[in-house]
Amino acid sequence: MSLGIGIVGAGGRMGRMLIDVVQRQPGTHLAAATDRSGGEAVGRDAGELAGQGALGVRVGDDIDAAVAASDAVIDFSLPEATEIVAAACARNGRPLVLGTTGLGEAQQAAIDGLAQQGAVMQAANYSTGVTLLTALVEQAARAIGVQSDIEIIEAHHRHKVDAPSGTALRLGEAVADALGRDLRQCAVYGREGQTGERDRQTIGFETIRAGDIVGEHTVLFGGDGERIELTHKASSRTTFAAGAVRAATWLVEQPPGRYDMRDLIGV
Ligand SMILES: NC(=O)c1ccc[n+]([C@@H]2O[C@H](COP(=O)([O-])OP(=O)(O)OC[C@H]3O[C@@H](n4cnc5c(N)ncnc54)[C@H](OP(=O)(O)O)[C@@H]3O)[C@@H](O)[C@H]2O)c1
16 A cells, blocks of 8 residues: 655755655655745645646645644654654654754654654664764774864755754764763864864864755765765765655654664664
């Protein structure tokens, strides 16, 4: 039986890509699509929005109705929608795949609340490659992290509104956890002026915003006489959309709880 997916943020860059992937992939179909009330996507046919031709699914602005009409929900929108979507999924008993980044404590608490009653996956990056990169970075941190200066460099398109990227922060957490450090204490975001010598205990973040870069992340381990750079480059948003749809298909089979992509691909 085909899985009906509801998409929140359907008019956005990721939303349009998700509509396309959901419709193309065997075993899934678009059940509902919503966007911000008053937004230009609302009222339009979701298929036309994604450049596919009419699907007969209109983009609405009622999140609860969209969630109720779906077997699983995928939300790549803005943090202001997260609590509303999480509450709607809890009310209607629907699993949630959450891709929105830049969440605050209230939104994380809403996801924790949903995870008590239903399955929720939250990943800063739904690409299989970045999931694997995170595991490799942890391994490298355990092996050489103590004697290395560790820097995380990320680049994204000029429209991205949060920095550093959710993926860069997640990579930083992976390094900090592997080394027994607290990222909140040891992160350094950008440098300017008389910074003094670098403290080896810190983890540095550098952000690039330019043009149409889809997403690039490098974790650099700088030692004496050598350095290692682990890099992932996304060349199309399809990788995130395909991962999120795969996650939704997997999540409907899982008991209540909080999951991430590593649970899905088994690294
Ligand atoms: N986890 C991953 O793999 C991954 C990958 C790529 C992106 N992301 C994240 O996904 C999010 C979306 O990225 P994007 O590039 O697609 O951004 P975008 O193009 O700005 O799209 C966001 C969409 O959500 C809509 N929206 C805003 N508030 C809403 C609300 N309260 N209810 C329903 N819809 C709402 C926006 O409408 P308006 O334009 O009218 O405001 C817009 O259509 C960002 O947080 C980004 O960092 C995650």
